[in-house]
Amino acid sequence: MTTTAVPDPDGYTLTGGKAWIACATTADVYCVIARTGEGAGPLGLSALLVPADTPGVRVEPVALTAPRPFAHLHFDGVRLPADALLGRAGGGFPIAMEVLDRFRMTVGAAALGFARRAADAALTHARRRRIYGGRLLDLATTRAALADVEVKLNAAALLVARAAWEADRDNGRYPRYSSAAKLYATEAAQEIVDTCVQLHGAAGLVSGSLPERLYRQIRSLRVYEGASEVQRAIIAGSLDVRRAEQSHDQYADVPEPLEDQRC
Ligand SMILES: Cc1cc2nc3c(=O)[nH]c(=O)nc-3n(C[C@H](O)[C@H](O)[C@H](O)COP(=O)(O)OP(=O)(O)OC[C@H]3O[C@@H](n4cnc5c(N)ncnc54)[C@H](O)[C@@H]3O)c2cc1C
Structure with missing residues (x-):
């Protein structure tokens, strides 16, 4: 500055x-x-x-x-x-922070869009690609990869929606949800796009192909509006220590398990 x-x-x-x-x-x-x-x-x-x-x-x-x-x-x-x-x-810093807090969830939403595009391309390709006398989609590893993609898409969408909902409630607590949405959605989108490239094989590496373009597009989202490491620092700093301690102390009279029962 x-x-x-x-x-x-x-x-x-x-x-x-x-x-x-x-x-x-x-x-x-x-x-x-x-x-x-x-x-x-x-x-x-x-x-x-x-x-x-x-x-x-x-x-x-x-x-x-x-x-x-x-x-x-x-x-x-x-x-x-x-x-x-x-x-x-002298009031510029709160404006900058407010913009960052709000825009982080929108970066998460953008990542979700890239990820959905990649997921649709991966599923379509897996259905159409003939391999070993069947479809790529018939392989158990492909189905497992696409199932993981589906779970990540849902989790990212819910975190983004939660952050937007918290922001609309305007209770001042939404920045932690905005960071969580940005962190998870951008990291998950990177993994989903990578899966898309992998399922396309060599075709996904061709310059200008959809998987290749998504692969280059998605990378910067984990850096800008605060890198993933910074989001983790923000989330860790926002943890509700008082609530955790109250909840923990509520069960303080419950005996600790014996050493040999712990695992
Ligand atoms: C595509 C794009 C668009 C951008 N748009 C804007 C814009 O419109 N306005 C604007 O002001 N800026 C913008 N930026 C800048 C962006 O916010 C910074 O690039 C980003 O915050 C990272 O800062 P840096 O590049 O200086 O990297 P550095 O601060 O040098 O960080 C490098 C790496 O170090 C690690 N790191 C950094 N800090 C910590 C930490 N506290 N704890 C742990 N690890 C850490 C992370 O892995 C990080 O990626 C944009 C950047 C990009 C790439």
Whole structure:
């Protein structure tokens, strides 16, 4: 967070840059969190709306494994009016966190979409592919793989729906569910797409084929909007220790099993 927006009576001067920005080559307006200095650390950050055609804004497209409109943004003394401020001065950090909290479940939903596409392709291919005088679908290993895919799809869909439901209830507890949805759905989608490639055999590795394109598309979802490791850290930090202890202590008078009975 080294990008600065130095305030003056007419507005702000924005200097610095942002890396790996989604839709940066297509957006008309960027929301930029910059250091405005109202307080220390996160208390000194503000959210600013920056039209893409403002003088001093430079867009540097980045080519990823799967083509999408990503870019680095460079701000070279960009002049912004006072009303570019979104929310209050020094209030940018909660806005950034709220956006991340909400968007994580949507990344989970996107992963689910990729995974469903892969699952449909895998099942269709397994039915049509003739092998050993029968169908690929008739092999027990194929059926087991497709059963695992189905279970993962259902689990991911339910976690995404749970997160959206918690967000709609607006009780402030949804971020942990949003992280859980993002973590599980993106990891499961990666596995499902991999299964799709595997069941297609060599055909799934052909450049431009559906399995190959899904394989490249799905990978970045486990990194952006917070990598899987970061989601685990968030979930671990949100565990309800008080509820666990109360529940545990409720059964404190139940004798512990004898050592030799434990397994
Ligand atoms: C396709 C794409 C789109 C993006 N869009 C945007 C965007 O629109 N706006 C935006 O601001 N950013 C965007 N990003 C940036 C994205 O949020 C970061 O890439 C992501 O948070 C990981 O940060 P990093 O790349 O700096 O990797 P690093 O922070 O260097 O992390 C590298 C790896 O280290 C591990 N790691 C990192 N932190 C921890 C931790 N605390 N505990 C354990 N392990 C850890 C993880 O395995 C992680 O993948 C985008 C990135 C990509 C790839």
